[in-house]
Amino acid sequence: xxxxxxxxxxxxxxxxxxxxxxxxxxxxxxxxxxxxxxxxxxxxxxxxxxxxxxxxxxxxxxxxxxxxxxxxxxxxxxxxxxxxxxxxxxxxxxxxxxxxxxxxxxxxxxxxxxxxxxxxxxxxxxxxxxxxxxxxxxxxxxxxxxxxxxxxxxxxxxxxxxxxxxxxxxxxxxxxxxxxxxxxxxxxxxxxxxxxxxxxxxxxxxxxxxxxxxxxxxxxxxxxxxxxxxxxxxxxxxxxxxxxxxxxxxxxxxxxxxxxxx
Numbered sequence: 001x002x003x004x005x006x007x008x009x010x011x012x013x014x015x016x017x018x019x020x021x022x023x024x025x026x027x028x029x030x031x032x033x034x035x036x037x038x039x040x041x042x043x044x045x046x047x048x049x050x051x052x053x054x055x056x057x058x059x060x061x062x063x064x065x066x067x068x069x070x071x072x073x074x075x076x077x078x079x080x081x082x083x084x085x086x087x088x089x090x091x092x093x094x095x096x097x098x099x100x101x102x103x104x105x106x107x108x109x110x111x112x113x114x115x116x117x118x119x120x121x122x123x124x125x126x127x128x129x130x131x132x133x134x135x136x137x138x139x140x141x142x143x144x145x146x147x148x149x150x151x152x153x154x155x156x157x158x159x160x161x162x163x164x165x166x167x168x169x170x171x172x173x174x175x176x177x178x179x180x181x182x183x184x185x186x187x188x189x190x191x192x193x194x195x196x197x198x199x200x201x202x203x204x205x206x207x208x209x210x211x212x213x214x215x216x217x218x219x220x221x222x223x224x225x226x227x228x229x230x231x232x233x234x235x236x237x238x239x240x241x242x243x244x245x246x247x248x249x250x251x252x253x254x255x256x257x258x259x260x261x262x
Contacts, residue, residue, distance in 0.1 A: 002235040005034035005055070013197045014042070014098070025175045026065035032086050035115075036150035039092035040209040046261060049205060050197040053119060055112075056104040063110025065132050066069025084260075086111060089225045090145045091117040095218055097209040099200055104171075105186055106135075111134040117153070120212060121196060123189040124180040128171040135166040152219055153179055204243040205261040 006017040008140070016038065018025040042048055063077055064086070074082075074198035093100055093115075102119035110133040118124050132150075133139035151159040154177045162169055174180045182192055200208055209246040214234060218227045236246050251258035 004031050005038060007038070007047065008057060012201050013052060013194075014048045014050070015052045018053075018055045018061055020065075021055070021059075023065055023067075024059040024062035025057070025106060025112070026062045027054040027086060028065040028067075029082075029085070031065075032089060034172045035040040036085065036089045036092055036120065039096050040091060040097055041227075042092075042096040045098075046205060048098055049208060050200050051098050052103065052193045053100055055105065057106075059106030059112075060102070060104045060108040060128070061115055062107045063112050063113025066137070071224075086145045090114050093118040093214070097212060099208065099212050101196055103186070103189045103193055104128045104130070104180065105189075111144055114146050115148075117149035118145060120215070122174075122180040123182045123184075124174060125186050126171050126182075126183055126190065128174070128180075129168040130174060131168040132163050133166060135163070143165060153177075197238060202257075204238070204241065204247065204259050206241055206243065207238055210238065213252055 002023075004019055008015045016029060016035075018030065018035070020026060020028070020031060028033075040045050041049070100119040101121045101123065102116050103123050103125075104116050105128055106115045106127040108128065108130040110131075113130045113132055116130060132141040132143070132146050134143045141147070145158070147163060150163065158177060169177075169179070171180065171183045175183045182189065186190070203211075208224070214227075214230060218232060221227050221230070228254050243257075243259045246259060
């Protein structure tokens with residue numbers, strides 16, 4: 001039986017592949033549970049420093065698998081539990097200290113769109129298409145953090161255009177808006193994802209972890225002074241590490257640093 005979420009660990013990088021290509025990697029309960037537990041399990045894994053997420057087959061993730069959802073006789077409490085089981089994936093992605101690079105190919109709809117938005121970096125194939133499909137099946141266009149992430153990334157007017165209509169955003173439009181950082185064929189994106197991971201691995205473990213944390217928290221802070229206060233504390237904590245001393249010596253001696261995570 002195939003793994004519904006394939007994982008491969010190598011050199012500090014965890015590669016995750018949603019593996020339901022026959023269903024366009026739609027989120028059924030098993031895949032949702034696997035993703036949630038995987039990202040929650042990364043909270044204290046210092047050996048994994050970067051995550052690369054993609055989907056098997058022609059699509060990234062087509063959203064919720066409507067064929068495997070509870071029937072109409074399910075009560076409010078049970079439906080709320082289902083909702084939490086999926087939205088907690090995105091919370092875990094933001095809470096885990098590892099930067100997440102998503103390679104978006106084909107459809108990223110509904111929950112798939114939310115997975116892409118919850119990632120730190122998005123790369124897209126030319127045929128990638130993203131939308132808040134919830135609106136088109138009788139729900140609101142705001143679900144799983146989409147209404148939090150999208151306005152902050154592309155502005156409120158553009159976000160409203162897509163969330164109020166359920167329209168698809170193609171790869172070129174997403175690139176023009178800065179939502180994805182590269183559009184290229186899949187092999188090129190996989191190469192770029194590895195290159196990005198390699199650059200991240202050249203940093204200190206604490207510095208990389210703090211940088212993701214600061215980028216996330218600064219979105220919600222109310223002032224420049226609050227952000228700078230957080231940055232000040234992070235920087236001082238980093239200066240107390242052996243890795244900081246190694247980085248300084250390596251820079252002065254014009255050699256690659258050898259970080260230990262200490």
